[in-house]
Amino acid sequence: MNTEQLIAALSAEVPRVPRHALAKRIAIGVVAGSLAAMVLVAMVLGIRPDLDIAMRSFAFWMKWTYSLSLAAGAAYAVSRLARPAPGNLRILWLLAVPVLVLLGIGIGELARTPPGEWRALWLGHSWGICPFIVLALAVPIFAGLLWSFRRLAPTRLRAAGAAAGLAAGAWAATIYCLHCGEASAIFVLTWYSLGILLATAIGALLGPRVLRW
Amino acid sequence: MPDGEAELKCLMLAGLDGDATAQAALLRALVPLLRSFYGHRMRGAREDVEDLVQETLIAVHTRRESFDRSRPFTAWLYAVARYRMVDFFRRRRDLVSLETMEMALAESGFLTAESFEEASSARMDVDALLGTLSSKQARAIRDTHVEGKTAAEAAAGAGLSESDVKISVHRGLKALAARIKGSRK
Numbered sequence: 001m002n003t004e005q006l007i008a009a010l011s012a013e014v015p016r017v018p019r020h021a022l023a024k025r026i027a028i029g030v031v032a033g034s035l036a037a038m039v040l041v042a043m044v045l046g047i048r049p050d051l052d053i054a055m056r057s058f059a060f061w062m063k064w065t066y067s068l069s070l071a072a073g074a075a076y077a078v079s080r081l082a083r084p085a086p087g088n089l090r091i092l093w094l095l096a097v098p099v100l101v102l103l104g105i106g107i108g109e110l111a112r113t114p115p116g117e118w119r120a121l122w123l124g125h126s127w128g129i130c131p132f133i134v135l136a137l138a139v140p141i142f143a144g145l146l147w148s149f150r151r152l153a154p155t156r157l158r159a160a161g162a163a164a165g166l167a168a169g170a171w172a173a174t175i176y177c178l179h180c181g182e183a184s185a186i187f188v189l190t191w192y193s194l195g196i197l198l199a200t201a202i203g204a205l206l207g208p209r210v211l212r213w
Numbered sequence: 214m215p216d217g218e219a220e221l222k223c224l225m226l227a228g229l230d231g232d233a234t235a236q237a238a239l240l241r242a243l244v245p246l247l248r249s250f251y252g253h254r255m256r257g258a259r260e261d262v263e264d265l266v267q268e269t270l271i272a273v274h275t276r277r278e279s280f281d282r283s284r285p286f287t288a289w290l291y292a293v294a295r296y297r298m299v300d301f302f303r304r305r306r307d308l309v310s311l312e313t314m315e316m317a318l319a320e321s322g323f324l325t326a327e328s329f330e331e332a333s334s335a336r337m338d339v340d341a342l343l344g345t346l347s348s349k350q351a352r353a354i355r356d357t358h359v360e361g362k363t364a365a366e367a368a369a370g371a372g373l374s375e376s377d378v379k380i381s382v383h384r385g386l387k388a389l390a391a392r393i394k395g396s397r398k
Contacts, residue, residue: 007240016231021278084292153279155296
């Protein structure tokens with residue numbers, strides 16, 4: 001096909017692109033993936049029976065604030081890295097803020113607990129599986145984001161993959177809160193974050209392969 | 214044929230609003246720009262240039278959601294064009310030689326870039342790439358290939374011997390070429 005024919009073929013179909021189309025596309029990917037993750041939690045793990053009571057507790061909102069702020073920050077990172085020439089990304093250091101806040105809460109928690117109980121506080125009942133459940137729940141969300149990227153144009157594929165992994169992991173952690181009854185900050189800081197980090201690392205590994213266009 | 218930032222951006226915005234005539238005019242206006250962009254860089258491999266021009270037009274059309282209306286059009290265009298070229302080299306891995314690395318670096322300098330936006334974003338790409346090398350190699354390459362100094366000038370500036378600079382450049386370029394080849398395996 002010569003170039004003039006190509007142009008004619010391409011411009012035969014010029015759908016309107018709404019403002020904020022990129023943000024909407026990323027939101028659709030995240031929401032679709034998160035719904036799938038929620039179904040998985042409900043069917044396989046079960047929603048915690050005391051959810052309505054838990055939702056009035058500090059521990060629940062501490063976990064949600066942590067995972068949601070990471071999730072929102074990571075979604076912003078995805079939206080930046082989904083464009084060619086994403087520019088200066090120094091603002092993403094703000095993603096460290098929720099981690100530091102939770103660390104502060106965790107230190108306060110340890111200070112109020114006798115050292116003999118620290119181990120139980122840190123390991124909870126589910127430290128061995130928590131990171132892997134978060135990672136597993138991140139899979140459908142990552143897949144949703146891959147769909148989003150199909151019409152977008154990342155040029156730093158490893159960074160974009162890492163941001164997608166981070167977003168998938170943080171949204172997965174948010175959804176996992178619907179099942180998980182662990183209530184200590186130090187538990188969340190270690191094991192939730194480990195799951196999120198695993199998702200980020202796998203995203204960075206896969207990025208150059210799966211985000212090519 | 215419109216070729217300035219203001220005219221091109223105007224066509225792009227109209228195309229985003231669903232104006233097919235503007236979109237066709239935009240794509241047509243991009244053809245000579247992209248031919249010259251790739252023409253310089255591919256050293257006249259005419260079929261490759263035309264392939265790249267077409268691939269870039271398709272990307273510009275199908276991935277236009279990734280354009281931010283509040284930012285310059287040409288910066289976006291050349292970022293897309295540069296990505297298509299890097300991907301092209303990746304697909305033809307054997308072509309990534311020291312020579313192409315040298316070319317890519319030389320073109321990222323301010324003197325040869327088409328526009329300020331392009332130059333500054335190319336400069337950021339180069340900074341990212343050079344950041345993966347040792348500081349000695351990075352400095353040697355930046356001096357000789359981006360700033361255009363001679364090996365002797367670079368050696369004097371860095372307080373090294375001239376052969377030391379040459380070796381650093383050679384090893385650094387080899388590492389960069391290997392990185393581009395290897396990173397997408």
